[in-house]
Amino acid sequence: MCIGENDVRISRVHGTLSYQDGRWWLRNHGRLPIRVSNAVLLHTGGDPLPLAVGHTMLFLRGNRQREHLLEVLVSDGDGRAAQPRPSQLTVPPKRWRLAPEEHLTLTVLAQRYLAYDLQPLPLTRQQAAAELADLRPNEVWTAKRVEHIVSRLRQRLSDAGVAGLRREEVGEPVGLTLTVNLIWELVQSTTIVPMDLEWLELSGDQLPPS
Known part of the structure; x- marks a missing residue:
């Protein structure tokens, strides 16, 4: 399959897919790494990467x-998943149910993501607590309270099957990884949206109750 035919950074044979020992394997032969959808970088000369059943996105950074994006589908034998569905209704994203306190707290933490910053980072717990205290001056907001809200929400979504929200899943050092993964889940599921930033312009009595 030809990818980036007019891109001089893409090798003529950048990678191969081969079937061996009951699995499909991806190998990199190009000069640049192949980024796999789970954030793994596959370099040339490295061990081949086994592909799981289902869809895998492969990204090649060019000139x-x-x-460039290549979507690979490894089938488990059920051909229904690969059938075209031009008349099928679009399935809406699964939005998570958040308490008003959770919704406001995560909107504050994730405001740079919702504002389309090019390289967004979450606010610190201290920054979020200070902003929430300004928004709700009649309530006591501390970094510890923000952390409790975030941890409780991470636990609930992890129990519901969202990956990357537990320390043992991401390894050390954890840093901001758990919070970033939580924010991406909420943003990509449209649980929190840019319109929520309007809350940050409201006075305390106009905000949703805790």
Whole structure:
């Protein structure tokens, strides 16, 4: 399959897929790494990567900030998943049910993501607590309270099957990884949306109750 035919950074044979020992394997033969959808970087000369059943996205970074995408489907024998569905209704995203306190807290923490910052980072717990205290001056907001709200929500979504929200899943050092993964889940599921930033312009009595 030809990818980036006019991109001089993409090798003529950048990678291969082969079937061996009951699994499909991806190997990199190109000069640049292949980024796999689970954030793994596969370099040339490295061990081949086994692909799980289902869809895997492969990204190749090309010339002049171009990025090429190849979607690979490894079937388990059920052909229904690969059938075209032009008349099928679009399935809406699964939005998570948040308490008003959780919704406001995560909107504050994730405001840079919702504002389309090019390289967003979550607010610190201290920054979020200070902003929440300004928004709700009649309540006591501390970094510890923000952390409790975030930890409780991470636990609930992890129990519901969202990956990457537990320390043992991401390894050390954890840093901001758990919070970033939580924010991405909420943003990509449209549980929190840019319109929620309007809350940050409201006075305390106009905000949703805790």
